[in-house]
Amino acid sequence: MQLNELKGIDYIRMVHEKELSVEQVILDIFSQIDKTDKIFKAYLRTNRDEALQEARVIDRKISNGEKIPPLAGLPVAVKDIICTEGIETNCASRILQGFIPPFNATVIRKIKDAGAIILGKTNMDEFGMGSSNENSAYQVTTNPWDITRVPGGSSGGSAVAVAADEALVALGTDTGGSVRLPASFCGVVGLKPTYGRVSRYGVIAYASSLDQVGVLTKSVQDAALMMNIICGYDEMDSTSAKVPVPDFLSACRDDISDLRFGVPGEYFKEGLNPEVKDAVLKAIDHISKLGGKVEEISLPSIEYALPAYYLIGMAEASSNLAKFDGVQYGLRIDDNDDLEDMYRKTRSSGFGPEVIRRIMLGTYALSSGYYDAYYLKAQKVRTVIKEDFDKVFKNIDIILCPASPVPAFKIGEKIDDPLTMYLTDTYTMPVNLAGLPGMSLNCGFTNEDNLPIGLQIISRAFEEENILRVGYNLERHYNHTLKIKRPKPPVG
């Protein structure tokens, strides 16, 4: 076994028991990247020299018998929306090409303080806007299970890096499903914590009332391991919550018989791929076998969530992205008549088509005469959606449903039809509207195409421990019953 194939949790055990060389792990990872990333294109840029240097420092500490920090050399891939000091961070956008942040995002500071090693920055849909990674200004990441298909978005590069053993764990962000959707398409674990659980300081904002940092990993325990480090109040983010951070790893334990589960009928109607449905229903069946009490629930207003989500997301994006004007950093078009012309030329050549589309629609929804009909209406609908969730969570602890109505689709299949692409987020974005945590866990594969299927596990706010416990119990079942599958090595 190559060391790049290790799960995060096994790496941590082995490094603390002095059973491996951190440098060898990093070398194995970069050897994999050299072999496969020409085809998968998960990384926009790598941090090889620094990573190797940091690995040697930790190895030296280990051989000197010094105390090592909790994540001691854990190799992490980071979505390019998260600022890394000294490493270019451009959100897969031309407008930020060459931007080298002078500071670290709080999550980066936290994982580095815990000893993690940054492997590089992963590809994404520009500014997080997309469900397929095709909206990157630089490259199209492919799905390791079938390279003619998309990895899902927007944290597609992070999902692929983990699925293809080009990283042990990865950080992503999730505004409407951007961690859970690619996790589902690539067969990895993808956890979006509660809104406010993780600081967004230094995370380039798309839609501030929805954005949250999440993790993409090879196991549920790996997600818990990362959560232990990245969560917690940060005074640099006024939306970060002052709530205690539990030990998420100890939440990964036996027995879910005390939990009550709800299955929303609305998620199993038309548009759901039958093979996805079948795999998710089997997972729910297994929850019953493990002693979980399962009942059918209803989220009656959920069909209004998608338009509300896109309106709110676009409106907030149009405001957040107003700062990219060419003045202080990033791209500037110098061939201009005056300041206004410089703004227009810089923004029009720096932003890609989907970003322009969302800025335009968001600006329209906020503009005089339309605000009440679109933005205000969407915020009211958001309240109704939140109340739907509040109501069902009075009687149950966990919602189980598919993470996506379909498995990974073909590259190019939906890119020319924005509305069809938006529908991809149908099952994930209600969680963001309600500020809840949610996780995608691989629960099977389609028969003919062998594509991963994701089960979505949702809980009340700040109850990620329950999600992790359910995921941990299911995952052990799958490890025993499903034939463990790995992506096929790419050709060429």
Add this chain to the structure above:
Amino acid sequence: MSEKIIEKKDVEYVAQLAKLELSEEQKELYVKQFNDILTYFKKLNELDTREVSPTSQILHSNLTFHEDIPRPSLPQEKVMNLTNSRKDGYFKVPKTL
């Protein structure tokens, strides 16, 4: 095809608000796409929200402010280094009038 909610002149007006410059081809495409998308968004009108307050903050445990104590920020030189268009500690921009 659905009712026409916006026309080319609306797209031009919004582009002006958003400080964007669009080609004729982009304008045509956006008129079509925006009408499809906005027609879909109109679905929200089916839901009666007369008695509902808009969401302004999703989780009430959030929104905390830290003490307003002066502290060091990033050094000016480090920030100014992010652009070549600078002079004497200022950002240089084209003429404004």
